[in-house]
Amino acid sequence: MSAQQQVITIDHISEETAPAVYVQNGLKPFLQMIKDEVSGEVPDLSTLKGRERIASLAFTVSKRKAAVEKPGRDYLRKIKELPKVIEQELKQFVDGANALRDEIRQPLTDWENAEQARKDRHVDNIQAIKDLEVFGATPTAAALAQTIAQLEAIELGDSWEEFLPEAAQAKDRTLSLLRAMHAERIQHEAEQAELTQLRLEREARDKKDNEDRIAREAAEEATRLAEKKASDEKAAAEKRENDLKLQAAEAERKAEQAKREKVEADQKAERDRLQAIEDQKKAVEQARLDEIVRANAAADEILRQQQERQADVAHKSKILGEAKQALIGMNISEELAKAIILKIARGEVPNVSIQF
Numbered sequence: 001m002s003a004q005q006q007v008i009t010i011d012h013i014s015e016e017t018a019p020a021v022y023v024q025n026g027l028k029p030f031l032q033m034i035k036d037e038v039s040g041e042v043p044d045l046s047t048l049k050g051r052e053r054i055a056s057l058a059f060t061v062s063k064r065k066a067a068v069e070k071p072g073r074d075y076l077r078k079i080k081e082l083p084k085v086i087e088q089e090l091k092q093f094v095d096g097a098n099a100l101r102d103e104i105r106q107p108l109t110d111w112e113n114a115e116q117a118r119k120d121r122h123v124d125n126i127q128a129i130k131d132l133e134v135f136g137a138t139p140t141a142a143a144l145a146q147t148i149a150q151l152e153a154i155e156l157g158d159s160w161e162e163f164l165p166e167a168a169q170a171k172d173r174t175l176s177l178l179r180a181m182h183a184e185r186i187q188h189e190a191e192q193a194e195l196t197q198l199r200l201e202r203e204a205r206d207k208k209d210n211e212d213r214i215a216r217e218a219a220e221e222a223t224r225l226a227e228k229k230a231s232d233e234k235a236a237a238e239k240r241e242n243d244l245k246l247q248a249a250e251a252e253r254k255a256e257q258a259k260r261e262k263v264e265a266d267q268k269a270e271r272d273r274l275q276a277i278e279d280q281k282k283a284v285e286q287a288r289l290d291e292i293v294r295a296n297a298a299a300d301e302i303l304r305q306q307q308e309r310q311a312d313v314a315h316k317s318k319i320l321g322e323a324k325q326a327l328i329g330m331n332i333s334e335e336l337a338k339a340i341i342l343k344i345a346r347g348e349v350p351n352v353s354i355q356f
Contacts, residue, residue, distance in 0.1 A: 009033070010067050018075035027068060034064045102333070109334060122163035124313065128306070129154065129170045133177050141189055142295030144182040147302070151175055193287075197280060204276045208269035215262040219255070319356055320345060 008017050010030055021027070038057040044050035102109075132151050139147075151174060160167045229247055320341050327337035343349050 010064055013068060013071045015071070015075065015078075018071055022072050022075055027072075030064075030068050034061055037064070113334070118161075119163075122160060122167070125160075126163065126167050126170050128309075129167065129174055131309075133174045139181070139185065139298065140291055140295060141182055141185040142291050143298040144178055144185055146295060146299050148175065148178050148182060150302075151178065193284060196283075200276050200280045204269075204273040207272060208266075211265045211269050212262075215258070215265050219258045219262065223255070225251075316345075316356055319354060323354060 008021060010033060013021055013030075021030075038061055041053075043053040043057070045054070129151065132147055135143075151171060154171060156164060156168050156171060158164075229251070323344075324334070324337045324341045327340060328334050332340070340349075341354070344352050345354055347353070
């Protein structure tokens, strides 16, 4: 028994002394006190007075027990209420401290949000530069030239801040790739035009050669017939001298006619060749006009896709912002809310997604 417990009697147990009494093994001394009080005598059971004395001693134990138990029960109820009081005080303290912390940090949080928005804007602009090298199908030289002009028009200066080196690198790399593709397409299209020209010229030559062959074969046939006729009539030269002269004149006339037909065929072949060249020029010009129309359509499509991507980015940013604000409304810090939303958007949270 401690020094404090030694001076406390059962009759002096109270709210003030309870913390010192109701501890581990703290009630053993009081049980001993009760034993000492009622065990000092041995009443005589054979007498009424002795039996009454035993009953009195037992009642004394009950009273002493109640004198120790009741303050203990009261003290127990009090300490059971104490955690609730402490919890309420701690909650008020923690809420106040959190509010003070958030208030003090708000300027930094605002700066961090603005800084992140600034960086995101630069990253999006750099990605837009890189996206210029992506085409859905093989582009034409005109489409590539327009894209190159669009990229060259992008100015790089202090407005890019610390992202200037990365933006310059992305622009140089994309320009190099587009220019290489442009040179390749120009060469390819020139080769295709040259092949078309060669094909038309070859067809014109083949046509002329065929017409020359027909004229030559006609002349050879006429000559053959004339020689055969002269040979057949040689035996009857005297008899048919006049007829031979007429036949010779006819043969000469036919030869002249064959020559004239050949000249006419040559002239027609030349006219056809010139017409083929003119038709080729018209075809090339029409192809050039068609390419301009196609290039303008491709430029319009690029602009539409850019506007569509910008609208999609704005829509997703709005959805993510609304989701973040909803989490903030659940007493989650803006920084943590943003981190949660970004993880969900990237698919890093299983079984959870954001509906755009």
